[in-house]
Amino acid sequence: MPEGGELRVASGVRRYRTRRSMVDVSFSDTGVGIPKELMDKIFDPFFTTRSTGTGLGLADLGQIVREVGGVITAKNNPTGGATVPRLVPGASRAARAAGG
Numbered sequence: 001m002p003e004g005g006e007l008r009v010a011s012g013v014r015r016y017r018t019r020r021s022m023v024d025v026s027f028s029d030t031g032v033g034i035p036k037e038l039m040d041k042i043f044d045p046f047f048t049t050r051s052t053g054t055g056l057g058l059a060d061l062g063q064i065v066r067e068v069g070g071v072i073t074a075k076n077n078p079t080g081g082a083t084v085p086r087l088v089p090g091a092s093r094a095a096r097a098a099g100g
Contacts, residue, residue: 001031005081014087022070026085033076042074061086 001007008028015021034042041047043062048055065072070088077083 001029001081003031005030013090021090022087023090024085024087026083028077028081028083030081033080033082034074036076039074039076043072 006029009025010028011023011025013021014024038049043058044055045059046055047059062072065086065088068088070086072084072086074082074084
C-alpha cells in the first residue's frame, strides 16, 4: 500500500460435518488491489513486481500451505484492496502432514 492504508488480520476455525476442522487466517488491505493480469502469477516462484524482490515470499507460503493440506487464494475486494485467505488443517493434522 504505497499510499498508506489499513491491514487487517482475522482468524477463526471452520468445522465441517466430516469432523474436519480448518484454521482460517485472512489478510485484507485497503490498497489498490492486485491487477487482474497478475492474479494468476502471484504465487509463482520468482514472480515479483518490485525492483528488489526475489518473488519467493508468496510462492514459499503457498507451497507450505499446500504441503500441509491447506488452501491459499487471493481476491480483490469490491470496495478496494485485496484479501488473501488461508485455510490449513487443525494443528494435529498439520503437524502429522509436516512429519511432526
